[in-house]
Amino acid sequence: MVSLPQGFPAGASVPDIVVELGEVFARAGHELSLVGGPVRDLFLGRSSPDLDFTTEATPDQITAAVEGWADAQWDIGRAFGTIGIRRGQHTLEVTTYRSEAYDAASRKPVVQFGESLEEDLLRRDFTVNAMALRLPSFELVDPHGGVRDLHAGVLRTPATAQESFSDDPLRMMRAARFAAQLGLRVAPEVREAMSDMADRLRIVSAERIQAELVKLICGADPRAGIDVMVETGLADIVLPEIPALKLTDDEHRRHKDVYQHSLQVMEQAAELETDADGPVPGPDFVLRFAALMHDVGKPKTRRFEPGGGVSFRHHDVVGAKLTRKRMQALKFDKESIRATSLLVELHMRFYGYGGQGWSDSAVRRYVTDAGDQLERLHRLTRSDVTTRNRKKANRLSHAYDDLEARISELQEKEELAKIRPHLNGEQIMQLLEIPPGPLVGRAYKFLLEHRMEHGPLEEAEAEHLLRQWAEDHL
Structure with a gap:
C-alpha cells in the first residue's frame, strides 16, 4: 500500500x-x-x-x-x-x-x-x-x-439533477441506494427531480434495476433507501406492493401503517443475521427482502369485520404469490425467488400453533415445510414481533424459544431435515406387487403423512401398516 x-x-x-x-x-x-x-x-x-x-x-x-x-x-x-x-x-x-x-x-x-x-x-x-x-x-x-x-452527508449531482437523470435514469435508484449504503441525505432538488422523472425508470432494464435494489437492501440502512424510493415514486415502478402498504391499517393499530411495520421487521431481521461462520451470514438479501415483503398480501385481503376489527386472512399465501411475481419481473434467479416467496408464505405458520403447544407432528411439519429455509424462517418470525407491549413480546419470544427447543430435541432423535416415508417407492411396488403409477404415489403420500403424525417406524411395522392401507385401496 x-x-x-x-x-x-x-x-x-x-x-x-x-x-x-x-x-x-x-x-x-x-x-x-x-x-x-x-x-x-x-x-x-x-x-x-x-x-x-x-x-x-x-x-x-x-x-x-x-x-x-x-x-x-x-x-x-x-x-x-x-x-x-x-x-x-x-x-x-x-x-x-x-x-x-x-x-x-x-x-x-x-x-x-x-x-x-x-x-x-x-x-x-x-x-x-x-x-x-x-x-x-x-x-x-x-x-x-x-x-x-x-x-x-448530502447527495447532489454535478450537473443539474434533471440532466443527470436524463443521461441515465438508473441514477435515481442509485440515489436511494447511497442513502441506504452510505447514510447520505438526498438533497431537496435531487428528490424533486426524482419525483418528477420517476417514470423514466421504465426504460431501464430489469437486470440493472435488480442489481441496485439488491445493493440497497443489503446496505447499512435499507430502511432509509426504501423510504427514498417510496417518497419519490420510484417504488411505484420498481416495488409497487410496498407503497400500497401505506394504505393498509395494521389490524391492532400498533403502527402508523403496515408500511412502517414492514420496515421495522426488515431492520430487526437484519439485526439477527450472523457472522460469516453462522447459518445466515449478513447481509442476507433473501431474509431482508422477505421481511420487507412479508405483508404485501394485506391490501388485497383486508376485510372489515362486523365488530369494527380488520382481518387479513390468507395474506401470507397471497403475499407469496405477489412476491414471486415481482421478483420474476425483476429477473431474479429461480433460487432467490423460491426461497423468498417460501419465507413469505410461511411467516404466519408459527402463530397457528403458538397457543396450542407444539406436538411432535406439528414440529415435523414446520421443519419439513421450511426445508433449507428454516434458519431464515426462525429469524423472520422473531422479527415480525413489533408490538410495544413488552409482556406480549416476551410471551411470543418465549414461545418461539420453546419451538426451537422442540426442533432441536426431535432433530437429535429423527433427523428432521431428512424426513422420508417409512418405505420408498421401490419397496412399495415390491410389497404390493404393483407397477409404477398413481397408486404408488398415493401409498407414498399415506406413509409420509403417517410419518409426520406419528414419527418413525421399524420396517416390519411399516410393511404391516401399508398392507392394512392396501386392503381399502387396491
Missing part, C-alpha cells in the same frame, strides 16, 4: 498496483486517474472492492499502453470505452473519458468519448463520485465539491 500525501485523511492509502498503472500510462504519454467510488471511499475510511480508472486514451491506445505489463486484457465494453486488465491478483478497469445519455425510448445509452477529465467528471452521477486522483502525482481533482458534500 502507498500512503497518500497531506491533505487526505490520516492513514489513507492506495494499493501499489494503482501507482504502477499510473506510471505505465505516464511512460506511454497518457493521462490516468483513479476515479469514482475508490476515491470517495478514501474519504470515508472504507476499502473499495473495485479499482476504476479513466483516461483520454482510446481503447486501442489503452491496450497498447499495457501490452507486456498486463498478464491479460479483454474488452469489457469497447463501444463504451472500457478495457479490463489483470495484473497478478488484481482486476482493473480503464475507461476512456466519455459522456453518455439515454434516448427517450431506448434502454441503451448513447456513448460519446470526451477529451478531458473535467468533462468526464461532469457526466458522473453524484458529486461524491465525481472526484478523481491523478496518477502517479496523487493530485485530487474535485471540481464539484464532492469532499464538501461527503462531510455534509
